[in-house]
Amino acid sequence: MTTAERVQPPPTAIRPKVVARTGLYALLAVNAAVVTVFFLRAGPGSDTLIMLGRLAGLYGALLMAFQLLLVARLPWLDHRIGMDRLTSWHRWVGFGLLWTLLSHALFITLGYAGVASASFWDELVELATTTEGVLRAIVALALILAIGGVSARFARRRLAYETWHFIHLYTYVAVVLAFTHQVAVGTTFTTSSAATAYWWGLWGVALGSVFLGRVVLPVWRNLRHQLRVSAVVPESDNVVSVYVTGSDLDLLPARAGQFFLWRFLTKDRWWQANPFSLSAAPDGDRLRLTVKTAGDGTAALRHLKVGTRVFAEGPYGAFTSPDLTEVLGLCEAYRVATGGAFDVRLPGRGLDPCAMVKGWSVQRAADLLTGRGTSRFWLNAGGDVVAAGGPWRVGVRHPERADRLCAVLEITDGAVATSARYERGDHILDGRTGRPATGLLSMTVVAPSLTEADATATAAFAMGAEGVEWAAARADCEVFAVDAERRVFRTAGLPVAG
Structure with a gap:
């Protein structure tokens, strides 16, 4: 009898996905412990509500920095965990951030209102008008509340991607305002030189990761590869394939099934970034994306002119298995060939x-x-x-x-x-x-x-x-x-x- 066996990795091997995920959990846990130690060293204070408010604010600042890391689009994380999973974590951490910042504002205001024997709203106005950085913190909280509202499922489904993305950019404004508030009134921030260095380092790494992953790397890759539309091929009445060529595409670390955020640099589309998957394995000479019409934006793709400059961010998508890459590449090929009748991504499935x-x-x-x-x-x-x-x-x-x-x-x-x-x-x-x-x-x-x-x-x-x-x-x-x-x-x- 002839038998066939697939070679399995050694039992002690740890998958890269597990390493990355465990590393992120450990990073958050260690930083939470460090923040708690600095809080205790600064002295808890005499008012319980103010103490709880300060602690909630510190944890909120930590979650905000962690949020930036999750959406920085760093290749090391994306290739091991995947942008879909990182985005899901970003969403749930966002809800945690929202509640910690609300708790911070509520407990701090109630605590100082109790000390001053004033009403909640009178004390809130007093803090906003007399204490440096508080008004900026209120604006930051309002922005985060608005962003959280449009990120809820019922709202997200009713917004165009471009609108949702534009509103989400105000997160960076909220981050800057919250950081300046922490610098101005954060007792834990200024208690010791170690605490000051820690918080500057934390925000530096978080903002630096965003700048590296979302600005430096995409700009460098696009300058290197000089992407342009080489062909636009209608596959059916509602499906079109766009072929993109460029320089040194054999050095682009992309595989079939991964996706890019594509910007076609025409006067009416340069500001739109849409996530489209590669519908064929890159061959070193060109990339292919195949799109089914789902609105005016995707319908306009069939009218792109050959030679149109392209700015692409990516590739994104965690494929740790060559088998998965092959299967999804075949699925995409059949989806294109059937005009979308064969599709492995269906509503509800x-x-x-x-x-x-x-x-x-x-x-x-x-x-x-x-x-x-x-x-x-x-x-x-x-x-x-x-x-x-x-x-x-x-x-x-x-x-x-x-x-x-x-x-x-x-x-x-x-x-x-x-x-x-x-x-x-x-x-x-x-x-x-x-x-x-x-x-x-x-x-x-x-x-x-x-x-x-x-x-x-x-x-x-x-x-x-x-x-x-x-x-x-x-x-x-x-x-x-x-x-x-x-x-x-x-x-x-x-x-x-x-």
Whole structure:
């Protein structure tokens, strides 16, 4: 018996993602401990509310600096954790920041109001008008409240990306105002030279990381690569591919499935930065992004002129597995080829590449068998098969009668895959509409590999009736299909058993 095993990393190996994530947690915990020590050394004070307010303010300042690190777009973090995960952490840390700063303002004002025997609002006005830095802190808090409000899911869905992004830029104004407030009235900041050095160092690292990751690195890469639009290719009525070329693209550390923030430097688009993924593996000469129309901004891409200068920030996206990179690259290729009917990113499902993974993984197993010298085998994955050393016979089930066959195929070396509704119901969605595909009852594809057969069958089924002709036109694919009106279609080269 021939067996195949995948080489596993040593049990003691620690994944880079775990190292980066643990490092961030440890960094935050250590700094929280340091802040607490400086607070205790400064003396807690006699009023409990003022003490709690000061401590909340210090933790708020620490969270604000940590927020900057999360959105600095540093390659070391992004490649290990991914911008999507960093952005999610940024969002939740943002809520923590909001509550700590609100607690700071509330407890400080209540504490001083109690000392002065004044009302909350009278004391707030008194602090804002007589104490240096407090008015700036109030403005900073108002900005953070506004940014937190537009970041809530219900508000975010109703705002254009450009509007949301512009409002978010006021975060930097809030950071500067909050820092000057801390310098002006923060007793912990000025208690000792060690505390002063710590806070200056903390803010220096946080702001320096943002400047490095969001200004220096993107500008350097764009000056180096000199990106320009080289071609604009409509793939369908609502899908367009934009090809970008430049200098030394073989040195750009990008892979298929990663994304950039693209700015096309025309007079009406230079200020818009949109996140689009690479839809093909970079070949060292050009990059390709493929976009489905979702508004005026994306619709305008098909009117870009060849030669348009491009400013791209990235690449972003944590792909620690070459296999994942390959699968997502194949998914993107099928999405483009079908005009968006085949799509592994659907509303309510998140990222779901199962339509590609099954055929791809079984084909990998077949390739391992072949590589180990096995010349005759049959692998069955839920009715989809890949075989070698035939002849082998494969029955195609009737789409409405489980006890009947529509056809019997005969293959020697190759694969057969069928997509239908009879096993799992309406599980295949048309990515263009988000609704179940209903134009076909079944789609069977014969191809040299199960990767091709399974993905083509699923994609054609998602396209509906037009998918029959599309699948039949693909190189080395033979098709047997039954449409919703129970009409049968088959290509001339279909290997029907004699």
